[in-house]
Amino acid sequence: MGRYRVRVATGSFAFSGSTNQVQLWLVGQRAEAELGMQLRPTRGQMEDFEVDVSEDLGPLLFVKLQKIHLFLKDAWFCNHITVWTFEKSMEKEIVFPCYRWVQGDGIICLPEATAWTMGKDVQGLFQKHREEELEERRRLYRWATWKKGILLSVDAKSEKDLPLDVRFHENKKIDFEGTLIAGMTEIALKRTYTLLSSWSSLEDFDQIFWCSKNTLAKKVRQSWKDDDFFGYQFLNGVNPTVLRRSTSLPTRLVIPPGAEEIQIQLEKKLQEGCLFEADFSLLDGIQPNVIQGERQYLAAPLVMFKMEHDGKLLPMAIQLQPPCSSSPVPPLFLPSDPSLTWLLAKAWVKNSDFQLHELQAHLLKTHLVAEVFAVATMRCLSGMHPIFKLLIPHLRYTLEINTRARTKLISDGGIFDQVVNTGGGGHLEVLRRATACLTYRSLCPPDDLADRGLLGIPSALYVHDALRLWDIISRYVQGIVHLHYSEDKVVQNDPELQNWCREITEIGLHGAQARGFPVSFQSRADLCYFLTMCIFTCTVQHSGINQGQLDWYAWVPNAPCTMRQPPPTTKDVTLEMVMATLPNIQQACLQMTISWHLGRFQPDMVPLGQHKEEYFSGPGPKAVLSFFQEELNTLEKEIVARNKNLDLPYEYLQPSRIENSITI
Numbered sequence: 098m099g100r101y102r103v104r105v106a107t108g109s110f111a112f113s114g115s116t117n118q119v120q121l122w123l124v125g126q127r128a129e130a131e132l133g134m135q136l137r138p139t140r141g142q143m144e145d146f147e148v149d150v151s152e153d154l155g156p157l158l159f160v161k162l163q164k165i166h167l168f169l170k171d172a173w174f175c176n177h178i179t180v181w182t183f184e185k186s187m188e189k190e191i192v193f194p195c196y197r198w199v200q201g202d203g204i205i206c207l208p209e210a211t212a213w214t215m216g217k218d219v220q221g222l223f224q225k226h227r228e229e230e231l232e233e234r235r236r237l238y239r240w241a242t243w244k245k246g247i248l249l250s251v252d253a254k255s256e257k258d259l260p261l262d263v264r265f266h267e268n269k270k271i272d273f274e275g276t277l278i279a280g281m282t283e284i285a286l287k288r289t290y291t292l293l294s295s296w297s298s299l300e301d302f303d304q305i306f307w308c309s310k311n312t313l314a315k316k317v318r319q320s321w322k323d324d325d326f327f328g329y330q331f332l333n334g335v336n337p338t339v340l341r342r343s344t345s346l347p348t349r350l351v352i353p354p355g356a357e358e359i360q361i362q363l364e365k366k367l368q369e370g371c372l373f374e375a376d377f378s379l380l381d382g383i384q385p386n387v388i389q390g391e392r393q394y395l396a397a398p399l400v401m402f403k404m405e406h407d408g409k410l411l412p413m414a415i416q417l418q419p420p421c422s423s424s425p426v427p428p429l430f431l432p433s434d435p436s437l438t439w440l441l442a443k444a445w446v447k448n449s450d451f452q453l454h455e456l457q458a459h460l461l462k463t464h465l466v467a468e469v470f471a472v473a474t475m476r477c478l479s480g481m482h483p484i485f486k487l488l489i490p491h492l493r494y495t496l497e498i499n500t501r502a503r504t505k506l507i508s509d510g511g512i513f514d515q516v517v518n519t520g521g522g523g524h525l526e527v528l529r530r531a532t533a534c535l536t537y538r539s540l541c542p543p544d545d546l547a548d549r550g551l552l553g554i555p556s557a558l559y560v561h562d563a564l565r566l567w568d569i570i571s572r573y574v575q576g577i578v579h580l581h582y583s584e585d586k587v588v589q590n591d592p593e594l595q596n597w598c599r600e601i602t603e604i605g606l607h608g609a610q611a612r613g614f615p616v617s618f619q620s621r622a623d624l625c626y627f628l629t630m631c632i633f634t635c636t637v638q639h640s641g642i643n644q645g646q647l648d649w650y651a652w653v654p655n656a657p658c659t660m661r662q663p664p665p666t667t668k669d670v671t672l673e674m675v676m677a678t679l680p681n682i683q684q685a686c687l688q689m690t691i692s693w694h695l696g697r698f699q700p701d702m703v704p705l706g707q708h709k710e711e712y713f714s715g716p717g718p719k720a721v722l723s724f725f726q727e728e729l730n731t732l733e734k735e736i737v738a739r740n741k742n743l744d745l746p747y748e749y750l751q752p753s754r755i756e757n758s759i760t761i
């Protein structure tokens with residue numbers, strides 16, 4: 098009974114509006130009313146109207162909507178519906194978030210925005226809605242085993258099989274596909290340009306080093322041979338995930354006869370606590386690719402580093418293959434070796450680092466893990482659930498980019514098969530091995546960085562920024578969790594949440610409880626830690642691992658995607674051997690293009706914490722989000738100020754450059 102003002106907000110990106118008409122209902126605790134109006138939602142518009150309702154609806158619970166079409170079904174992207182009621186001359190605003198496509202002619206039911214756990218709904222007002230919603234979502238988002246031994250993924254053969262709500266919007270799709278076409282055109286031009294020229298010296302890589310490069314890439318081209326630049330990359334480059342402080346000399350480090358001096362030096366550095374290692378044993382025994390009939394080669398190196406007083410990390414020794422009883426002790430390559438020998442040994446390390454970076458750190462530990470969070474969230478948490486509202490902005494576009502990776506990047510005949518030496522199946526085995534040793538601790542920087550002995554190193558900029566961001570995210574998460582869970586018991590008694598946790602660990606992560614992942618949450622603290630890890634992985638960690646592809650991989654000799662000759666077993670290395678080993682022109686061009694495609698700034702990127710969707714209602718969650726944004730802003734300023742004094746600014750974890758979800 099009374100007058101209602103209704104506002105319908107339509108999305109602003111291409112095709113958000115609809116030529117179809119929309120019918121609305123208001124559903125209250127006592128009755129529901131069909132609003133005798135039909136509107137045609139216009140892109141980017143708020144459409145307001147007032148209606149008089151003769152029945153007493155009671156407190157509003159839902160808005161229902163249905164799209165009516167005559168001929169053409171024209172999807173509509175609804176942002177939200179807002180209703181104002183007038184009671185005792187007081188105006189009350191009630192928001193019904195949608196942020197979804199309204200398709201077909203089914204009726205969609207939008208509950209009011211207040212986040213409710215099931216336990217809070219003592220009258221069971223929303224129970225039926227939640228059950229139906231989750232039943233529908235479980236039908237739409239199904240788990241699939243893409244390859245045995247790898248994390249489960251969403252069931253979609255191509256991006257076209259995905260529900261429209263998780264597809265790229267038109268602008269993102271055009272940008273993604275357009276850039277690929279531009280990249281392929283660039284390769285064709287480079288191939289023509291290099292057709293008649295030789296490919297016999299390192300400087301010949303300059304012939305393709307145009308387009309797809311930037312300031313840092315040019316610096317890499319200048320400095321890639323320097324030992325301190327090589328070491329720097331293990332702290333603050335595209336892959337800061339392999340380095341660890343040594344607590345003893347690695348057992349695989351067998352010292353060959355005549356190299357006893359290096360053992361003394363290593364032991365000294367170990368005593369001083371400044372010996373570090375990067376071990377690529379995970380690659381040992383992986384079958385290398387065969388590209389266009391030519392066998393490629395792989396190594397599984399170990400690099401020992403020392404840290405100088407000024408924070409520089411310098412390589413001391415490189416062993417390219419682990420010792421094996423049937424072969425002579427592998428040589429140790431040293432900075433004192435002939436310059437080309439040492440350079441080739443470092444190039445082998447960087448090729449191995451490329452594999453672990455892209456497959457373990459990037460694909461598995463950000464993209465695929467985030468996909469598990471996304472599928473479990475869609476299957477287990479109602480849109481009314483506070484944790485759904487918290488996480489959903491951090492899951493945008495992840496299912497589509499991962500589906501594209503499975504069809505174009507790591508697929509049969511995909512980019513890995515075409516130009517990477519783990520391609521042709523080895524890359525899947527690396528993913529399997531990395532999955533088998535994926536631990537919860539390794540996804541949580543306070544644990545991971547402590548385990549790797551990397552705390553308290555002033556020159557470790559990734560470490561510094563990652564820990565700051567972890568703390569900021571954890572305060573944000575705590576703010577939201579404490580608003581909705583008054584005590585640990587409420588966490589324990591939340592069936593949707595507990596089911597979500599179990600589905601992630603037992604199903605999506607493939608039985609990861611033995612590796613420390615929880616199967617239930619016993620306290621608010623447990624829950625906050627896990628959610629901090631989820632958001633950190635989907636935002637900070639991915640940005641730290643993804644953006645540098647453009648900078649560090651454009652100059653191909655710095656991180657070759659494949660190696661065409663076996664690793665050296667002696668110190669006699671010639672330029673011919675180096676050039677015959679590094680990628681050929683075609684491989685190098687494709688590496689540059691794909692690195693640019695994946696690492697460049699995304700035009701539609703949403704920075705961390707800056708999403709515009711308002712899933713929550715009320716002042717509490719708004720204040721928590723504002724505080725999060727303030728803290729990010731303060732960190733932004735600190736990082737900018739710090740970077741001003743550095744030769745090589747570390748910008749990947751500057752909050753304005755961190756994307757709110759994994760979209761590329």
Ligand SMILES: CC/C=C\C/C=C\C/C=C\C/C=C\C/C=C\CCCCCC(=O)O
Nearest residue numbers: 455459460498501502505506658688691761
């Ligand atoms: C030379 C290869 C360089 C880097 C790529 C390696 C790993 C990246 C890891 C995750 C990226 C995730 C998703 C990317 C999705 C699709 C890429 C599409 C490439 C398509 C090329 C094409 O032929 O269409």
Ligand SMILES: [Fe+2]
Nearest residue numbers: 459464643761
């Ligand atoms: Fe990525």
